Amino acid sequence: MAIGATIHTFAVQLADVDRGVYEDLTLRVARHPSETDAFMLTRVLAYCLEYEDGIAFSEGVSATDEPAVYARDLTGALTAWIEVGAPDAARLHSGSLQAARVAVYTHRDPAKVAAAWAGKKIHRAGEVRLYSFDPGFIDAAIAGLERRSTMTVSVIERRLYLELNGATYESDVHEQSAA
Structure with missing residues (x-):
C-alpha cells in the first residue's frame, strides 16, 4: 500500500514590510x-x-501541469506561477505563457539552478525571477519543523526574519533573473 501525504499545519504571522502585507494565516x-x-x-x-x-x-508533485504555488484573480485567470526547487526550463516556459508573473524559489545553489536553463527556450526569460536564501538557512530552519508549527515571517528590505517554533533564523532574499 502506498504511503499517503503527511499534513503539516503552520500558524503564520506574516509581516512583509516591503510590500505592506500583514496577515495571520493558517496553512495546511x-x-x-x-x-x-x-x-x-x-x-x-x-x-x-x-x-x-x-x-x-497546488496539489504538489502529483499536479504536473501546475506550479507549487499559484495566484488567480477574481475572474479565475492565472496571475502568478510560482515554482519551488529546480524546475526545468519547459515548466518555466509553460508558466510564462500562462501567467503574467513567474517566480522560482530555491533551496539549492541558485547558480546551478539557473545554469540548467541556459540556452533553453523560456518565454519572457528576462522577466522570470529566481529567489534564493543564504547558504545553510533552509537546512538550519528545517531542524525546527514539527507537524504543527508556529512561525513568524517578517521581511524588511528583502531581509527575511523567521521564527519557527521558538527558534530564530534570518537570511537575505536574493533575486536574479532566469535569463
Whole structure:
C-alpha cells in the first residue's frame, strides 16, 4: 500500500514590510512522501513571500501541469506561477505563457539552478525571477519543523526574519533573473 501525504499545519504571522502585507494565516500543507523538508519549507516561504489575494498551493508533485504555488484573480485567470526547487526550463516556459508573473524559489545553489536553463527556450526569460536564501538557512530552519508549527515571517528590505517554533533564523532574499 502506498504511503499517503503527511499534513503539516503552520500558524503564520506574516509581516512583509516591503510590500505592506500583514496577515495571520493558517496553512495546511500536504507533504508528499517524495518531498523533502527543505522543499516543503521553501514552498511555505514562497507562499508567504508572494502572499496576495487568490494565492493557493497546488496539489504538489502529483499536479504536473501546475506550479507549487499559484495566484488567480477574481475572474479565475492565472496571475502568478510560482515554482519551488529546480524546475526545468519547459515548466518555466509553460508558466510564462500562462501567467503574467513567474517566480522560482530555491533551496539549492541558485547558480546551478539557473545554469540548467541556459540556452533553453523560456518565454519572457528576462522577466522570470529566481529567489534564493543564504547558504545553510533552509537546512538550519528545517531542524525546527514539527507537524504543527508556529512561525513568524517578517521581511524588511528583502531581509527575511523567521521564527519557527521558538527558534530564530534570518537570511537575505536574493533575486536574479532566469535569463
